[in-house]
Amino acid sequence: MAIQETARTPDKASVLNDPKVRGWIYQIVVVALIVWFGWEIITNTAENLKARNIAGGFGFLNINAGFGITQSLITYSELSSYGRALVVGLLNTLLVAGLGVFFATIFGFLIGVARLSNNWLISRIATVYVEVLRNIPLLLQIFFWYFAVLRAVPNPRDSIALPGDVFLNNRGLFTPRVIFEEGSGLIGWSVLAAIVVWIGIYFWARRRQEATGQQFPVFLSGLGLLIVLPILAWLVTGMPLSLETPELRGFNFVGGTRIIPEFVGLLLALSAYTAAFIAEIVRAGIMAVSHGQTEAAHALGLRNGPTLRLVIIPQALRVIIPPLTSQYLNLTKNSSLAVAIAYPDLVSVGGTVLNQTGQAVEVIGIWMAVYLSISVLTSMFMNWYNSHIALVER
């Protein structure tokens, strides 16, 4: 019997069946498609812009804006440029996002812990809070806080007076303002000094504990410093601070700080909404730490507080941090919903600029660049923090 040995020869196989060749063909096709797509878009856009008589470029940023902005952290007037208006918008975005992150984290942790509470009533209330808030669109919640709650409060003449000379009316929230008179610089420096000393105490106490095992009340002493030092400075410099309380004059309040209702509504809605998501993340994180850890900590004689603080939370944080980061980013991106209630954030101001100048491509490009940078910076920081606390495997 002759065995046919020529049945399979490798050189007969087609080149197309080589995975590497196929891979390159696919990639060349993808690149060609993208290039064609990009070329189409660019040429079409250029043609359309020419047809509409819109000049490209960022030159418009130096032109007078000519519109007012209701809240700005830097000096801004109608004579300022479009560029400055966008900066004002960006700062407003950062302000509401920063405060939103702060409040949402606090509420979220509280509610997440409450959901795990042994108290039946507390855990049920927390569950209802989470299930209601996270299943209703954020925009609806913003509208509710802004139109149904803050717009419905009385006019300045019948303001709702809150404790501490705070007044709420349909023009906004009026709070007393601290006025820094001459010589108050020392107070600022004393706050700084207190923080520096606090950090110093923290490292010193840690070294001492590692060496001798003795603990030192770092938090309480630091807090004491932070309160005592500025008060001392205040007394020494002759009490240069004064409070300016808002007063009703005519039809509106004069003096104090006015917080516009758009800001209050947006902040409330963003914090309450994101807190529901953070609560779920915190709950999952704490549940991911096995019960044996708690039992072991108790067996070592740790009380409930230190168990939570020294054993459970540090381990839970590893699970919590990555999704928490994306919630922070979501909150920042969601702050762009401000445009619906005309809070002057980046998108809202940018929308006005877009309408006035018609520079759609540039304005949208600025938006995208800003939000992408915020995303990248935040995730870089959180990745650094995450690697800092990540489990070191040996």
Added chain:
Amino acid sequence: MTDISYVRKEMAPSQPAPASTVGPVAWARKNLFASIPDTILTLVSLWLIWLLVPPLIEFAFVNAVWSGENREACIGQDGACWAYVKAYLPQFIYGRYPDPERWRVNLTFLLFFGGLIPMMIPSVPFKRENVIYMLVVFPTVALVLLTGGNMDFNGFLLPDTVIAPSMLKFWVDYAILTAIVMAAAAGIAKASQSRAAPAAISVLVIFGVLAAIMVVLEIDFGLRPVPTELWGGLLVTLVIAVTGIAVSLPLGVALALGRRSKMPIVRLVSIIFIEFWRGVPLITVLFMSSVMLPLFVPENLTIDKLLRALIGVALFAAAYMAEVIRGGLQAIPKGQYEGAQALGLTYWQMMYHIILPQALKLVIPGIVNTFIGLFKDTTLVLIIGLFDLLGQVQSSFTDPNWSSPYQSHTGYLFAATIFWIFCFGMSRYSVWTERRLDTGHKKR
């Protein structure tokens, strides 16, 4: 010594549990009043409930106005104005969709839920037919019903000088395109030493189905055309959400596979695409699709406003979906890939039969969360001037006929309830599916 001994023959009757461990009192002591801080917490929660729940019930039911012709009925009442919601209900559901044509929307809803409900109940047979109905038949019928059908297709391939733009030109172009793709498929199949006929036939089938759909779309059924500017309310919400879900899932799978591909360019393109959409807010995406998309296309081509929003929402959701699915792909042990390859499966066979079924099952909660997010995000289209459910509610506040102090509260309460029912329902269904598909391999 007496020899009396006593051996018990039966078990002693069990004693009832101590009174302090059973019954409502014991339950309350254990769960509500375990310690002094616990008691304080309970009292605070009771106070909170007392502060919130009775006023809400009073507002929504006790003091509510249930019927009335206009604002007169609701003014001076200290409760929800349900009469206004009743009067506006058609607008909240259909928007400005013309009154005599609303049966078409109703029929579409009916066809949708008629396909969806059997698909969601696992014990109902004919799942494959059901999927085909939902993915091919229903979208076509819905498109015809909602827009009125009778679309015009113009040619796209040959220059206008050869044949004037007309229906005929479109079909000539289409036939040419089909022939080209069929030839290409056959050629590639032949070059890679497999049979040419099956490849060409599968191309022909796909193009045939598409052609059938387009034939249906261009038939004049005598339905009055309804432009999308007239659509609104729940209709728009559902159209955007359902289309977004249907497009984002396959696109998300493709992007996730691309991101894990070994081909560097494909991977890079996928990463850039995903990270770009995930890094920007949906509003800027919607602005982009409403302002910039018209700039991107040739001047003579106008894209419908609703369609523009749909494109933006679908691409945005696809990026999020891709990340969720990538998580599932990463969770599949390497042995599954190696096992599939050892069996001689091709890449697509491996993905379709081995990897994706497991990966998708793992990430059902994530997928449904993305769906819920997408459903909630549909409200954002009101910012670019489309009227979804929330947009309709918001615009109804300008009607002086119904303006009353609690009009906005009532409207928001109504919209919130509708959204909540949809989202909560989806999340419950996902929990249930997760439990049903749980094969017990998961770590507990």
